[in-house]
Amino acid sequence: MGEFVKVAKTSDIPAGTVKSFVVENEVIAIFNLNNNYYALKDQCSHMELPLSDGILEDDIIVCAYHGAEFDIKTGDVLCMPAVEPVESFEVKVEDEQIYVSID
Template identity: 40%
Template sequence: MTYVKVCPFADVPADGALAVEVGDAPVAIVRSGDDLYALSDICSHAEVSLSEGEVEDGTIECWLHGSCFDLRTGKPTNPPATQPVATYKVKVEDGDVYVSLGSDD
């Protein structure tokens, strides 16, 4: 599994999200409490940036139509979205955030 450095940890707002690019993939780096997540930055319903939404109780809300997505699984927790968004492995090393889009081979 290959991790790519995407940003300093300090750039990710508390209980908020930061949009980054990993290759050609738009990724939202999300802090919720003490936890850090990485998921596709594109809503599965309306194809808008999830990183512009609100983070609360382990979910991120799409700002356009209000669908919320579980940060751990990417699954929608309410309509209108019915399809999950991709989630990715994330880690922090030496104050920087790293994301892996790949899988274990």
């Protein structure tokens, strides 16, 4: 079980958007889906480019570079050309602060 690290305020990430943060040497994309927050490693498993540059379509992030798709809740890959999932992180919100669990 990882340790929760404070990353951002909820107001930093408007609903329907994604932002990138550096947390304990990891670059993490945090998604706001209807004011529920999810975190993935900010690196597409295809060519390691930032997922946070992509387009958020409900609970799917579409990579800006070659169109791979991932489930933002799990990191599961949904569409080629990526074939591997991306790492997902547990998120909690307390007092309008977003925390991510890092191993």
